Amino acid sequence: MLSWILGLVVLLLGGLLLRQRRRHRQTLTDLARAIERRVPYLSEEPPPRPGRAASPWTSLTGEVNRLIDDYGQLHTRQAGQLSQLEATLGNLQEAVLIVDRFNYILLVNKALRRIIPGVRTILGQRVEGVLQGTEILEALEEVRQRGGLPQREIELRHARPPVWMEITGTKLSEPQADNGPWVLLVLHDISRLKRLESVRKEFVANVSHELKTPLSVIKGYVETLVDDHATMRPADREKFLGILQRHTNRLTSLLEDLLTLSRLESRDPRVTLQPEDLGAFVRSLAEEHALQIMEPHRRIQLDVPGEPFPVLIDPLRISQVYSNLLDNALKYTPASASIEIGLRRADGEVHSWVRDSGPGIPEADLPHIFERFYRVDKGRSRETGGTGLGLSIVKHIVQLHHGRVWAESRPGEGCRIAFALPLAKEAAAAGAAAPAAAAGSAPAGPGAGES
Template structure:
């Protein structure tokens, strides 16, 4: 059960009163009782000495002793007992003379022994004869220097009981009155005393909940005022420290969230205690990570072995690993043990996703290999035919020499086209590259390119038709680059279409875009090759493409141009199974 400080304070005041009142009560009770008994003893002893003198004067009148005892008892208002030196009762103010022989011998009474030995004796004891406590005083009766007997006076203590009861009532009344006054004043004082404490407790409770803006009043000129000053200073420091910690935590969260690398922290048992968003994205886990062992995130042997090795050897480790999440990813990892004076506390691991770098490295390697391959064939041909010409073929066979020169020219043009395409791609991938953007007419651009490609198409008996000419369609684009896109697409359509067929160019409204499509009636595209059509140097039929003079970069250039214009490009086989359609979109003006 909870008891408030105010009531504890009241109870303490009341307890102090009860302890002090009880102490005073018992002290006064015992002291007054002892004082009264001492006074009664002195008075009774004085009366006993007076009775002894009277008996000494009448010594020798043994027959008058019972009557003398009665008369003395009436005079001193006390029971008078006269004893012989052997303890025999010779007179008693409350016992008839004919009954004295029935009384027992009093020689062993303590007051009698005291009177015979030291000249007087007193005692307080219970009287079996009268059945209540009695105060006894005894003095020897002397005559001419000898002890003839002992006179004893007895006074009942019933009057002391009444005095004691009156004292108890007086003290009890005073104590009750003091208790009531103390209760009232203790309630008032406890409220006055506990009010600042309640205020301190209330504000301290708010501080405990994180509200450090509250302050205690400092007007109390006592220890509470000192406590208020200390708590205000503490709240100010805590508020400042909490602000700094919050700022540091927010900054750390921002750093962790902004890191491109995955970060993981584990304790010494391998349980994950901290990860950042990049780690979650990297391992494709978003819930139930914290407070779970690392084996629940990934069971890849290299990951678990690296963690165990760092935990065991307590040295940092740098390595590479490949994981499946489910796609394959290449990771460059850096493991560092967390050590302090108590030993190993955990492990920090940073995961760098180098998948794109690996892919770019593979692309670069493939690109170098493809360029080398594309250059090697025409260079070898040019070198071989040039050597033949230098060996005298020009003089020996001018017609054959002219044929060789034509071959050299064709391969030189192929090399020039390859270099030009490579330069175009390099130029478009440069961060400083920009288009000459202007509003152009799709209809005019399509018609212009079709006119340019007409002679090439006529040489194979191919008819180019423009369906849905897109009158009024305009886009913001680079005129020359869009013409380059259409030339590449029409050139491919002419190359891979059989003679005496048709190629159609259509322009359609596609919501926010204009869609331009080039449809041929050739052999179509193998489905497995469609996703790779726009890769550099990729050819569906490599031998035929080279024979046609292609560089393998045309569709890659088309993709770059359209994407840089904010559009998309794709290829698909025609639904009737004859030929394919290449389409691209451009935003409307």
């Protein structure tokens, strides 16, 4: 009997213990959930009666609720501070990044989102997972150790497109959070400056190279003439002087083209626009050029309709455009090739071109021929006295007239270098004089100077 009662008591106690353990396990799960969701845990246990000590479980849930409440307040404060910062920094042109002590990203502004695709989804991620490269991490570390960061340049290679940024940073003393101090980085896009810098460097290198060759030739021949002029045969002396003259001319044209370019690129390019009829202008220009061409059988064909082509141009500059284009057409085509100047109206613009039936320009070179010093065949260009700046000057002049230039070519079938100028509506309304002559050709005759 006794053993039966004992067995019953053990069974009851066991059942009670099991229920309590299950309840405690459930309480722990609920607590974990409450912490995760940051909402207070509502205990099922009644509050302790007055004068009675609370059970350990009640104390634990009370403590957890207090912590959740503290955390909630801190979180709200931080969110408030972040949204204040976002309101201040959001529209800045500079890209801004704020991270906490553990490098978790707290804020990125619009400018940074524009640079790094997908950056919108990075809040709450660690910097190293989003901004590749060690430079940003090094910058953050330096700010933490020294309180600030002297300006430095970094390249964000994974941005689309890759960008160069000037970066500065500071430690934010507020808020005094357990994930603080926060670090603020400001990134200023200097890609344009970098590009300009590299264009400038390339330009200086090109100019030095172009100057070096004729100068070293001149130096060599001048030294020979100085040392040996007394004993030198007159024929040699004449030959050497001829070479000196050629290279001096080359230097002169190079400097002239460089000065023209630098004037065109300056703040005051001195372009004075006046109303002209481009048809009449082209006709008289073709005649002038025809007189200057040394090759007697060369003709410049005109494809210029009789209608008026009212434009606002600086006549000197636009005649330089045609000069450079005709010069190329003559230089890079055999004497048998034809050369044509054309003119048409198209969508409120006047399109004009110089076309030749020479060897043409390879497709791969076409996008580059308006760049400074770009030549398809360097040797050929230098041989004919080319500076590699002619088409670049053409482009600048046309752009100063609010126009655009382009080139078309099929290798072996010649090329067409064209430009578009806006039609001058006022000039058209004022009834610019219509030229009498229709499309035709100007004969090329022997002349005094080279074209």
